[in-house]
Amino acid sequence: MSADDVRRAVQRIAHEIVERNRGPDGVVLVGLARGGTWLAERLTETIDAIEPGERPGLGMLDVSLHRDDISLRPVVPGSVSRLPGSVTGRTVVLVDDVLYTGRTVRAALDALNDYGRPRAVQLAVLVDRGHRELPIRPDYVGKNLPTRLDEEVRVSPDGVVLGEVVAEGAPQEGAPQDGSPAERAAQEERPHEERPQEERPHEGRSQGVRP
16 A cells, blocks of 8 residues: 555545544544554544544553553553543544454453443554454454465555564575575585595405514
8 A cells, every 4th residue: 555545545434434423523533552543643634624623532542551461471551541531422433553363452442441431432444454363343444455474564654565574583585494405406516525445455465464
């Protein structure tokens, strides 16, 4: 996706949010730190342009302390959550740049309980890359992007880029691996090392003591 593709996807999602909720009144967009923050801001500005004078609420939510893998690795909050007051009785649209396993969204639902009881919770993502591990489905999607597990999706206002995740210690591209054809060919090209021959007695000579 190019920058223009991202812009068009944001506009389409903003229109869908307005249409589904019959206007932005009572709607709060909550960006999930960090990738969803800029996207929630863009959506808020776009909705304000669609419906002048009816700007939706805007907030940010850090879900670090609500993740289900907190016991497996040290977790340090990366941002400070801020919401425009209580969300009780309001429609909250969680916003993130990439939807992957669904575990970040699950953590966001838990974190949202600290701010009240919303009337409804919706989910908007710019990219849905698949590989879901929880029964979570977005309400608004910019683009469905099938990916492999070893690929990384980087999203910004400038576009969406796919890159491969290289495991630590993995051989670099072009380097011969153990037992590979390249290594065997290299070994065949090496000159054979000459082994020292054992000294053998000359035929016809006596091995006894010379007189």
